[in-house]
Amino acid sequence: MIYKYDSEDKLIVAVDCIIFGFDNEGLKILLVKRAIKPEIGKWSLMGGFLKKDETLTASAKRVLKTLTGLENIYLEQLEAYSEVNRDPAERTISVAFSALLNMVDQKWELEKSFEAKWFPINAFPVLIFDHNMMVERALKRLRYKAQTQPQELKLLPKKFTMLQLRTLFEAILDTKLDKRNFTTKINTMNIVKRLDEKDMSSSKKGSYLYEFL
Amino acid sequence: MIYKYDSEDKLIVAVDCIIFGFDNEGLKILLVKRAIKPEIGKWSLMGGFLKKDETLTASAKRVLKTLTGLENIYLEQLEAYSEVNRDPAERTISVAFSALLNMVDQKWELEKSFEAKWFPINAFPVLIFDHNMMVERALKRLRYKAQTQPQELKLLPKKFTMLQLRTLFEAILDTKLDKRNFTTKINTMNIVKRLDEKDMSSSKKGSYLYEFL
DNA sequence: ATTATTAAGTGTAATTTTAACACTTGTAAA
DNA sequence: TTTACAAGTGTTAAAATTACACTTAATAAT
Numbered sequence: 001m002i003y004k005y006d007s008e009d010k011l012i013v014a015v016d017c018i019i020f021g022f023d024n025e026g027l028k029i030l031l032v033k034r035a036i037k038p039e040i041g042k043w044s045l046m047g048g049f050l051k052k053d054e055t056l057t058a059s060a061k062r063v064l065k066t067l068t069g070l071e072n073i074y075l076e077q078l079e080a081y082s083e084v085n086r087d088p089a090e091r092t093i094s095v096a097f098s099a100l101l102n103m104v105d106q107k108w109e110l111e112k113s114f115e116a117k118w119f120p121i122n123a124f125p126v127l128i129f130d131h132n133m134m135v136e137r138a139l140k141r142l143r144y145k146a147q148t149q150p151q152e153l154k155l156l157p158k159k160f161t162m163l164q165l166r167t168l169f170e171a172i173l174d175t176k177l178d179k180r181n182f183t184t185k186i187n188t189m190n191i192v193k194r195l196d197e198k199d200m201s202s203s204k205k206g207s208y209l210y211e212f213l
Numbered sequence: 214m215i216y217k218y219d220s221e222d223k224l225i226v227a228v229d230c231i232i233f234g235f236d237n238e239g240l241k242i243l244l245v246k247r248a249i250k251p252e253i254g255k256w257s258l259m260g261g262f263l264k265k266d267e268t269l270t271a272s273a274k275r276v277l278k279t280l281t282g283l284e285n286i287y288l289e290q291l292e293a294y295s296e297v298n299r300d301p302a303e304r305t306i307s308v309a310f311s312a313l314l315n316m317v318d319q320k321w322e323l324e325k326s327f328e329a330k331w332f333p334i335n336a337f338p339v340l341i342f343d344h345n346m347m348v349e350r351a352l353k354r355l356r357y358k359a360q361t362q363p364q365e366l367k368l369l370p371k372k373f374t375m376l377q378l379r380t381l382f383e384a385i386l387d388t389k390l391d392k393r394n395f396t397t398k399i400n401t402m403n404i405v406k407r408l409d410e411k412d413m414s415s416s417k418k419g420s421y422l423y424e425f426l
Numbered sequence: 427a428t429t430a431t432t433a434a435g436t437g438t439a440a441t442t443t444t445a446a447c448a449c450t451t452g453t454a455a456a
Numbered sequence: 457t458t459t460a461c462a463a464g465t466g467t468t469a470a471a472a473t474t475a476c477a478c479t480t481a482a483t484a485a486t
Contacts, residue, residue, distance in 0.1 A: 003250040003302040009265045010223035013306060037216040052222045052304055056295040080293050080308050082269040089216040091265055093226060095293050163434085180436065181474065188472095203433040204483040376463085393465065394445065401443095416462040417453040 014087075014094040015060045016047035016131065018078075018138035019067075021103040022155035024164055026120050027171040028103065029135065031127070032067070033115040038089050039128040045135070046116070047094065060097040067116060069108050074100040074154035078137055081130050096134040098141060100154040121171070146172045151191045151212045159209040161199050162186070227300075227307040228273045229260035229344065231291075231351035232280075234316040235368035237377055239333055240384040241316065242348065244340070245280070246328040251302050252341040258348070259329070260307065273310040280329060282321050287313040287367035291350055294343050309347040311354060313367040334384070359385045364404045364425045372422040374412050375399070 019030035034044040048063040050056060057075060064073045078096040086092070103118070110116045119125070121139070126132065145152050146169055155168060166182045186192060191213055198206035232243035247257040261276040263269060270288060277286045291309040299305070316331070323329045332338070334352070339345065358365050359382055366385075369377060379395045399405060404426055411419035 005225055005249075005262070005303050005305070007225050007262055009262055010225055011263075011265060012218055012220050012223055013226065036218075049218065049220055049222055050224075050295070050306075052224060053297055055297060056293055056306065077292055079290055080269055082263070084266055084268060090218050092218070093263075093269065161434095178475075179434090180476085183435080184437095185473090200482090203481090204431075205434050205481045207434055374463090391446075392463090393447085396464080397466095398444090413453090417455080418451070418461075418463050419453075420463055 012090060012092040013050040013056075014047055014092050015050060015056055015063060015097055016045040016094050016134060017060055017064060017075075017097045017099045018045060018135050019064070019099045019101055020121075020138070020142065020155060021101045021118060022168050022171065023103040024167060026122075027155075027168075028118040029121055029124055030067075030101070030110075030116055030118050031124060032117075034128060035114070042128050043125045044128045045096075045131045046114070049092075050095075056095050057097075060099070064099055067111050067114055068101070069111065070101075070106070074152070076141070078134070078141060081134065083130065086130050094130075096138065098138045100152075102155055102157055104157050122174075142172055150186070150189070159195065159197070159199075159211055161202070161207040161209060163202070163207060165192075165210070225303060225305040226263040226269075227260055227305050228263060228269055228276060228310055229258040229307050229347060230273055230277060230288075230310045230312045231258060231348050232277070232312045232314055233334075233351070233355065233368060234314045234331060235381050235384065236316040237380060239335075240368075240381075241331040242334055242337055243280075243314070243323075243329055243331055244337060245330075247341060248327070255341045256338045257341045258309075258344045259327070263308075269308050269310075273312070277312055280324055280327055281314070282324065283314075283319065287365070289354070291347070291354060294347065296343065299343050307343075307347075309351065311351045313365075315368055315370055317370050335387075355385055363399070363402070372408065372410065372412075372424055374415070374420040374422060376415070376420060378405075378423070 021028040021030060030046065031043045032046045034040055034042050046063060046067050048059060048066070050059045054062070056077060060075055061071070061073070065071055076098045078098055080093055080095045082093040084091065086094070127135070153168065156164060162183055165186065166177055166179065169182070170177055192210040193213055195209045195211060197209045199209055200206040234241040234243060243259065244256045245259050247253055247255050259276060259280050261272060261279070263272045267275070269290060273288055274284070274286070278284055289311045291311055293306055293308045295306040297304065299307070340348070363382075366381065368381060375396055378399065379390055379392065382395070383390055405423040406426055408422045408424060410422045412422055413419040
């Protein structure tokens with residue numbers, strides 16, 4: 001026997017992705033020019049609509065794959081946004097996802113048709129709807145993650161130097177960190193192993209490469 | 214000009230409330246006997262369906278008011294749950310809310326028709342759907358709150374003793390806490406003020422009452 | 427071959443925070 | 457006046473955090 005709820009209150013559920021990237025210079029956010037009305041042509045988070053037969057996470061993964069071609073982007077669900085008039089076109093609620101993307105060592109390209117662009121995290125445009133709020137929340141969450149579970153910061157290439165890791169932390173936390181204290185801290189946390197390999201590109205001495213455990 | 218998205222993927226959005234209470238004995242959770250099919254008669258979180266013209270928070274507040282009559286229950290949004298078959302009746306997603314409720318000093322009554330019951334947090338029944346997962350997540354979040362923003366633990370009467378506060382912490386964190394260290398910690402956190410008033414009910418000496426700042 | 431250059435790598439001391447631990451006090455009841 | 461009982465309080469040791477600057481390894485230039 002199959003039961004159905006009796007409701008005229010069905011609505012469209014969207015997902016919006018706050019896509020963070022890191023390229024050794026600073027923390028970046030990937031934005032797209034909105035392709036549909038309303039607010040067509042304005043900067044926006046990459047998003048899409050939840051289909052009836054997919055989970056929110058699957059939906060976000062699909063959206064990200066469409067934009068980047070990548071299948072295994074690290075994702076974390078954030079809040080749902082549900083102001084009644086958040087989207088002037090129609091009642092929708094949107095579930096935000098934070099996506100972390102290593103910009104360097106993967107072979108991938110942004111799907112051209114989306115007019116996507118990376119912006120520095122401290123200099124990106126005003127976004128549509130409540131998307132700026134979403135970014136703010138995602139950043140807060142990212143800072144928390146850095147403090148508590150740095151191994152989840154999937155923003156670095158598989159092998160990275162201490163300098164890269166520290167630069168990432170500095171970008172996320174928006175502070176300067178002491179070199180010696182940082183290394184000691186990371187080492188006592190037991191989350192990385194030092195490889196025998198060195199990266200010779202940045203100095204004559206070369207710097208050890210690390211991997212997350 | 215009004216735009217509409219073109220979509221057959223509208224669906225029902227629910228809210229489910231993890232309602233925590235504290236009565237100086239221990240942490241409790243408020244559950245209801247489900248009144249609709251499927252799974253009618255089974256224990257469940259208190260929930261309801263999001264209406265087209267309300268926000269998720271408003272919806273949760275409405276649901277809580279229906280059950281308790283209270284208007285100003287402290288609420289925090291948690292994750293959305295979206296497994297395709299989480300509710301066998303129909304595709305729904307549900308947004309979980311954590312609600313904190315001081316069981317002692319308010320004048321209120323549980324609406325009888327819901328067959329609601331308080332359970333100790335470490336001895337409550339198996340719930341329908343994914344509700345047990347929701348409770349687990351809510352507990353985790355509550356522990357985090359206790360560590361970082363204890364003034365948000367709206368589970369105590371306005372005036373409370375250090376013993377009450379410590380007992381609450383012990384219940385939430387599921388550990389014993391040292392009396393002296395606890396008092397010192399709370400005092401250095403600058404989140405409470407000690408009143409001149411004493412609660413004489415628990416001892417001959419009486420214990421000071423505190424308020425959150 | 428020697429020297430210069432450059433970023434990587436490393437240790438110690440001071441301070442702050444946390445954890446462990448037990449006796450004194452104030453009041454009501456006997 | 458004494459007894460009983462929970463409330464209230466301080467010190468010491470250990471651990472974590474912060475501040476701080478010189479040495480090292482390798483390449484490039486002479």
